[in-house]
Amino acid sequence: MRPARSSARRPRPAGPGIAGGDRRGGIVTERIRLVHVVWRLSVGGGIPQVSRQVLAGLDPERFDCHAISARPAWEEDELGELGPNVTVHALDHTGPAGPRDEVRLGLRIAAKVRELRPDVLHAHSGTARLSLPAALACPRLPRVMEVHEPLKDGLHSRSTNGIEVGMVKAAGFRPFAHSTHVRDATAAIVRWRPERIPLVPLGVPVHDPDPAAGAALRAELGIAPEALVVVGVGRAAQKNIPLMVRVGADVVRKLGAAGPPVVFLIIGRQEPEIPALIERLGVAEHVRVVPPLPRLGDAFDAADLFLSTSHYEGFGLAVAEAMVAGVPVVGTAVGGVTDVVADGVTGRLLRAGDRGGLVMACRELLTDADTRARMGAASRERVLARFTRQHMLDGFARVYERAALRRR
Numbered sequence: 001m002r003p004a005r006s007s008a009r010r011p012r013p014a015g016p017g018i019a020g021g022d023r024r025g026g027i028v029t030e031r032i033r034l035v036h037v038v039w040r041l042s043v044g045g046g047i048p049q050v051s052r053q054v055l056a057g058l059d060p061e062r063f064d065c066h067a068i069s070a071r072p073a074w075e076e077d078e079l080g081e082l083g084p085n086v087t088v089h090a091l092d093h094t095g096p097a098g099p100r101d102e103v104r105l106g107l108r109i110a111a112k113v114r115e116l117r118p119d120v121l122h123a124h125s126g127t128a129r130l131s132l133p134a135a136l137a138c139p140r141l142p143r144v145m146e147v148h149e150p151l152k153d154g155l156h157s158r159s160t161n162g163i164e165v166g167m168v169k170a171a172g173f174r175p176f177a178h179s180t181h182v183r184d185a186t187a188a189i190v191r192w193r194p195e196r197i198p199l200v201p202l203g204v205p206v207h208d209p210d211p212a213a214g215a216a217l218r219a220e221l222g223i224a225p226e227a228l229v230v231v232g233v234g235r236a237a238q239k240n241i242p243l244m245v246r247v248g249a250d251v252v253r254k255l256g257a258a259g260p261p262v263v264f265l266i267i268g269r270q271e272p273e274i275p276a277l278i279e280r281l282g283v284a285e286h287v288r289v290v291p292p293l294p295r296l297g298d299a300f301d302a303a304d305l306f307l308s309t310s311h312y313e314g315f316g317l318a319v320a321e322a323m324v325a326g327v328p329v330v331g332t333a334v335g336g337v338t339d340v341v342a343d344g345v346t347g348r349l350l351r352a353g354d355r356g357g358l359v360m361a362c363r364e365l366l367t368d369a370d371t372r373a374r375m376g377a378a379s380r381e382r383v384l385a386r387f388t389r390q391h392m393l394d395g396f397a398r399v400y401e402r403a404a405l406r407r408r
Contacts (some may be wrong), residue, residue, distance in 0.1 A: 004309040005231060009243045017321040032404050035111055037131045040071035041088060043078055043246045046317060047124060050194060050202060050392075052082060057393045060085040063400065068112050069128065070097070070105050089116075120144060123173060126156050129163045131262075131270060135171050142403040147172040147197075148186035148314045155238075165189060166269035167394030176399050178202050178315045198399055201339065202315045203392030204383065207297050207324045214301030221290065227261040228366050231303040231327070233296070233318040234310075235268040240332075242353060243309040245277050248287040250359040255366070264307070265290050267299050304372060305365055308332060311352055316340045323347075324383040328375035330361045340387065345378040 036055060042048045053266040055065045065086045073079050091108055093101065110133035113121060121143040122133035128145050128308070135143050145168060152159045167173040168190050175190070176198040178184035186192040215225070221228060230251075232244045248264035255262060264275070264287045279289050293299055296318075301307070306322035308331030313319070315336035319329055323340070329347030331337055332354070343349040348365070352355035365372050 024028055031062060031064050032120060032400055033116065033118045034066065034122060034400055035113060035116055036067040036122045038067055038069050038124065039127050040067055041077055041079060043076070052391065053389065054084045054396050055086045058390065058397060062397065064114055067108050067120065071147050077307070099403060102130065104132050110134040110137040120400045122146065124241045125149065125151060125161065127165055128167055128173065129160065131295055132167060132171065135173065143173045144399055144403050144405050145175045145275060147175045147177045147182055147186050150182055151189050152185065162222055174403060176200050179339050181335045182314060183204045198397035200393065200399060202317055202388040203386055203387050204317060204320045204324055205389050206384065207300070207321065209326050210301045213298045217298045217302045221288070223263050224261060227263050229302050230262065230264045230305045230307050231322065231361065232264065232307045232309070233267045234340050235270055236312055238312045240311050241266060241270060242277060243272055243353065244307060245274060245281065245287055247307065247309060247358045247362065249283040251267060251280040251362045251366070252283055252286045254359065254363055260366060262286060263288065265299060266294055267296065271367065296321065297325060300327050303327045305362065306328060307362065308337060309358065310334055310337070313337050320383050320387045323379035326380045328365060328372055330358060330365065346382055357363040
C-alpha cells in the first residue's frame, strides 16, 4: 500500500478522449484511476476481503487504485499487504456513525474525490450513501455501485435501500451484481431489464488439494483417518448455524453405530448458544466448533463433504472455496449458491430450512463414496471454469473500463 499523498491534478492530453485519454474501438488507452469508497478495509468480512482482492489484484498498468476508508488505518487491518498500487486515504472516524457523522463523512469523501480526480467512483450497497455527495460534486464522474444484496428489506434499513435505489435511478450509479439472484432482484426494483446490470461472479484462488495438510489437521483435531468429515463455515446469523448443528446431530443418529464414523466441523467463532446447543443435543464428540484457521483450505483438504445451511448468501464464497478443493456440497438453494452449485452434479441443493432434506442428502452422500468422488471432481471443474480469482478480476476490470468509456 502506498501512503496517502497529496494528489495534484494529473495532466490530461488535449483533444477528444475518455478519462482524458483516447477512445479507440471502445478501449480505454490511458491508465484508469479508480476510487473505492469503503467503511473499512479490514482483513475479515466478505465485502472488505473482496475489495482488498480487487484493489490489489487489478493490473497496475491499467489501473491506479485508491480507497477512501471512513475508519482509521488500523495496524490489524494490514493495509501494507495491499501492495504498491493501492493508496488508502483513511478519514479516521472512530465509534458509531450517526446521521450528522455520515453527513460530515460524505462531505469529506467528496472533497477527497475532487482532489483525486478519479475516472471511476466505486460505491458499495449498504454504505453507498457516503458516496452521494461526491457524485453530486462531480456530476460527470462515472460511478458504479457493487450490489451485494437486493436493494429491498433485508440486511439494511428501508431508508438505506431507498437512498440506494434513488442513487441508481436518479444519480447515475450503474449497478453490478455477483449473482443472478441479486441481479434479477435489483433489476425488478429499479425497473430495468436484467441484461442492463453486469453480472460479475466472485472468485476464489485456485487451490490444489493437499491431502497431507488435510491429514495433519485431522490429526491435530484428534479425528481418526477413517472418519468422514463434514465442514461448515461461518458465524453470521444468515448462516443459520443452529440448523447446521441440528442437521449434524440428526445425521449422526441416523447413521448410528453401523454407519461410517462422521465428524462435523463448524469453522469460525460462534456465539455461546452454539456450544450449548451441541452439549444439549449430546453430540459434542461428533459436532465440533473449531476457531478460525490460519489457512481455511486445510479444512477443505480434510473434508469429505461441505454443508451450507444459510438463510441467504449474496454469492457463496466458502461454497466455491470448498468446491475448488474437490469437495461436493450439500446446501440450501438461496441467493448466489444456486449459481455456484449445480444441483445433482456438484452436490445437492434443498430449500432453505429443510432440515429433513439436508439430513437425507448428507446421509446419502456420506454412504456413497463413488458419488462423492464424482461430484467432488465436477465441483472443482466447475469452479476452475467459472469462479476463479482471475475470472473475478477480469469481470471487475470490464465494469470499470465500460464506466470510463461513458465519460465525455
